Amino acid sequence: MKPEPQSEQELLDRAWQIAGVSFADLAAEAAIPVPNDLSRDKGWVGQLLEWHLGASAGSKPEQDFAKLGIELKSIPISYSAKPLETTFVCVAPLTGIHGLTWEQSHVRHKLSRVLWMPVEGEREIPLAQRRVGSPLLWSPSAQEEAMLKADWEELMEFIVLGKVGQITARHGEVLQLRPKAANGKVKTEAYGSNGKPIRTLPRGFYLRTQFTARILASYYA
Template sequence: MHSSPASLAELQARSQALAGLTLGQIAAQLQLQVPANLQKDKGWVGQLLEQSLGASAGSKAEPDFPHLGVELKTLPIDRDGKPLESTYVCVAPLTNVGGLHWHDSWVCRKLQHVLWIPILAERQIPLSERMVGTAFLWQPNVQQQQELQQDWEELMEQITLGGVANIRGAQGKHLQLRPKAANSRALTDAVGAHGEPIKTLPRGFYLKATFTASLLAQQFAPG
């Protein structure tokens, strides 16, 4: 485990030093075993990079680099630089959600300042040979912030009104709500259509791949 970076500049320098390395090479530096695949180790890539860069939040409800206010997000991409999947942000609250405001929400706080680390991660590439791309720091501009807020408010309103079961992944311009559970038995409390307590799968907020593709285009546009 490396020490926490003291500044944004140090974090950037560390993350840029990873560009071109494979996950296997980074794991070897940290004397870590590479799992055969990610089926049982879904969060392994993120945890590897957190260790390598000195993230200190662990599973606490704060950004990965709390003293810098920066969240780390890995972004699996294909050879054309297109995101391969949506990006998990955080668990969605399903009870006691009346009176929650965007600026106090965990989604908003996590997305205020993000270190994105693209990873060439096409399925046919063995995990240890997947390569880290050029990391970049991102903060939402005014339009992005407004659009994310609108998505969040619409989804949270549905949850508040007992409509969690009707929310589909297609909803939301940039932010979507999807089931997030290891298996179908992992149920959590929520509110039903008539205000009654129900059990449902936990839900998570995800950034759609179209949104992260636009961030990559914005960052790496020729010009």
């Protein structure tokens, strides 16, 4: 892995250096084998980018570039530069959340400064031939943060009231809460509406594609 970048500009320079380069070439330099597809290797693209950019956090709950306060997010896009899937932000806390505010939340922390790395995501393009797009360093505007905060507060209210099971993918205008587990057997603790502990699927916060599409469109227009 490349050493950690020491400044925002150094990180951005590295991101521009790999723009337009294929996964095959990036993987060869990193000595990382290219899987046939991503069905069993969902985190492969992110790991490849982390290697080239010098991200140090790994699976820790901090930002990928903790010293710089920057989170790395790869985003698969279509031929028309539209996001092809929602963007995972972080795991949602289901216990110990009384008194937690938006300002203290992992979601706000993770999204305060993001290096977006668009990558070709159309399925008919063989994985090895897909290329990295132009990087975008982003922080939410006041309006974007207000929308994120409103959704976060609505979703967290469900959790606090023991109604996590009532949350669907339709809740939230820009931020949604969905099960986040390798399989249905993985369970974590939460609270039911009677205040007693229950076992449920872990949940994760995701950004809707309409939201990330607006971010990309405003930059690339």
